Amino acid sequence: MEHPILTAIRRAGFTPLGWFEPGPEDRAPEDARFIILIGNAGPEMFRRFARERDPSRDKMNDWTRDTVQALGRDLDAKAAYPFDLEPPWPFLTWARRAGAGFSSPLGLNIHPAYGLWHAYRAALLFPVVLDLPVQDAGPHPCERCVGKPCLSACPVQAFDGASYNVPACAAHLATAEGQLCVAGGCLARHACPVGQGFAYAPAQAQFHMRAFLAARQEA
Structure with a gap:
């Protein structure tokens, strides 16, 4: 049975792409004890975005921030985004720590299951360590x-x-x-x-x- 927090993330239209306990070397916020990277993999997140906003006019980053903030409140988690900090949060470094992929020849992250068809939209930052199994990305495809x-x-x-x-x-x-x-x-x-x-x-x-x-x- 899937962890209820992962289920809640999926119900919100996002895919939990990886998770890990950050250490001092990960440049995470000091109060983050556990990080889950979320985003899109395939069409589900975009379908929700298109239902709630006008893709011809509205920006996905604005919708992402609004939606993830609401999800974070429900899950008692803060959020960090790859698009609103200079220098940005090290999402690709976090992806390696989370067992969520490798660097591809295109420079994009390649996920062992989703390939190049995914993107990180946010990180949920939890104040406690969650009981989730350590992920292994397996061999570099x-x-x-x-x-x-x-x-x-x-x-x-x-x-x-x-x-x-x-x-x-x-x-x-x-x-x-x-x-x-x-x-x-x-x-x-x-x-x-x-x-x-x-x-x-x-x-x-x-x-x-x-x-x-x-x-x-x-x-």
Whole structure:
């Protein structure tokens, strides 16, 4: 039987992606005795967002903050977000500590079950240690992937296994040829064989692509 806190997180539309007891080296808030990373994996969170807000106008970060604050009050937990602190909280470091994945050749976190089709939206910070089993991410899936199709799928070779050419990617998305990526999502992500069952539906992929382009224009 699943822990009731994990069940409550899922009922709120989020996926519990990993958890751990932070130590001094983890740069967590001093009163955090236990951290659960939550976010999206597949379509469930986006479906709730689209029901409650207008994806063509509203920002997911605003909805996330409102929704997670309410969830935190119900669970007696505080929240930290990857988007509202400079320098940001070390979510990818926390992911390694939580057994929630590895760094992929694209620079994105790759989860052993969800592949590249997940994202961290918040961390729930508990004042007590929860009775949850230690997670093990298992072997790095990219080390067993001989062909590395993610590195050859991008039409403008924005990924070389060591860096991400953001300007080249953004410029391509603004062209007629780039509309395939805008409509269906990043071709490099789609090329990864891990977690294909959690790939974003077109509406979700388009939302994130539009947000990426808008952020580039504001930069």
